[in-house]
Amino acid sequence: MITPCDFHTHTLYLRCANETMTIPAMIAKARELGIRQLGVTDHLNTLDKLPLHHRIKADLLALEAPGLDVWFxxxxxxxDCDGDFAYHEQVRDESGFQFAIGGIHGTYCDTYDLRTIIDIQHRHHLATCRNPLVDVVVHPYWFGKHEFDRKGWPWFDSVRHVPESYAVELGQVARETGTAIEINGCANLDNAANPEAYLDEYVDYLAAVASTGCRFSLASDAHDISRMATALTALDVAERLGLTDDRIWRPRTPPLVPAGA
Ligand SMILES: [Zn+2]
Ligand SMILES: [Zn+2]
Structure with missing residues (x-):
């Protein structure tokens, strides 16, 4: 049995998620879904956004006995391509972030060449694993549909384009570095931009990653409250992969707000 959890959610504060994603509403929805462990993980693309994260933390600390363990x-x-994250030890320590998830959010390509696009993703996945400040590689092979549409490119409609050797290497490096690979509900498993066959193909991809013995993080990546249920889709996929609870990543630190009575 895997304990239901969700370690990737967004809030209204950063204006990435919509107004349904308030901390109290997210807690209520997680409880309704039976999620026992929740991580709130808004974007930090530039350090001037830190005050907005401090508001998230204040709202978390205002929770009393939320009924599930909650992390910040x-x-x-x-x-940029092969660049850094806007993050270092001092930011972590001063802001009190308990864990970091990270990854690539664009192709960094101006012309369409599928092999190059995949190679760049793979390189950034490995770099994310090797960054000691990052705990989880987010949504492998998620792409923004709007980027492909804007550039007039054929959509990335199947993870079968990714060589199996890349999946295995990602799992190996994740295992070596103690980094978890995300199983992401909204971005990968249940993304309306993808054809029906995508899910089963993605499970096959994850099986190749999992063959290395690495750990996985379960996540909704919800930007709307109705989408938090996709954390349970990620849980279903983990069970399909035969993963046991010890293969599921959780933060090393105790929750910021414990479940309580
Ligand atoms: Zn992301
Ligand atoms: Zn996200």
């Missing part, structure tokens, strides 16, 4: 985390993005 952050999602990082590369500042």
């Amino acid at each position: 985390g952050v999602e990082l993005n590369f500042l």
Whole structure:
């Protein structure tokens, strides 16, 4: 049995998620879904956004006996191709982020070449694993549909384009570095931009990653309250993969707000 959890959610504060994603509403929805462990992880693309994260933390600390364990985390993005994250030890320690998830959020390509696009993703996945400040590689092979549409490119409609050797290497490096690979409900498993076959193909991809013995993080990546249920889709996929609870990543630190009575 895997304990239901969700370690990737967004709030209204950063204006990435919509107004349904208030901390109290997220707690209520997580309880309704039977989620026992929740991580709030809004984007930190530039350090001037830190005060908005401090408001999230204040709202978390105002919770009393929320009924599930709650952590304060952050999602990082590369500042440019092969660049850094807007993050370091001092930011972590001063803001009190308990964990960091991170990854690539664009193709960094101007012309369409599928192999190059995949190679760049793979390189950034490995770099994320090797960053000691990052605990989880987010949504492998998620792409923004709007980027592909804007550039007039054929959509990335199947993870079968990714060589199996890349999946295995990602799992190996994740295992070596103690980084978890995310199983992401909204971005990968239940994304309306993807054709029906995508899910089963993605499970096959994850199986190749999992063959290395690495750990996985379960996540909704919800930007709307109705989408938090996709954390349970991620849980279903973990069970399909035969993962046991010890293969599921959780933060090393105790929750910021424990479940309580
Ligand atoms: Zn993301
Ligand atoms: Zn996200």
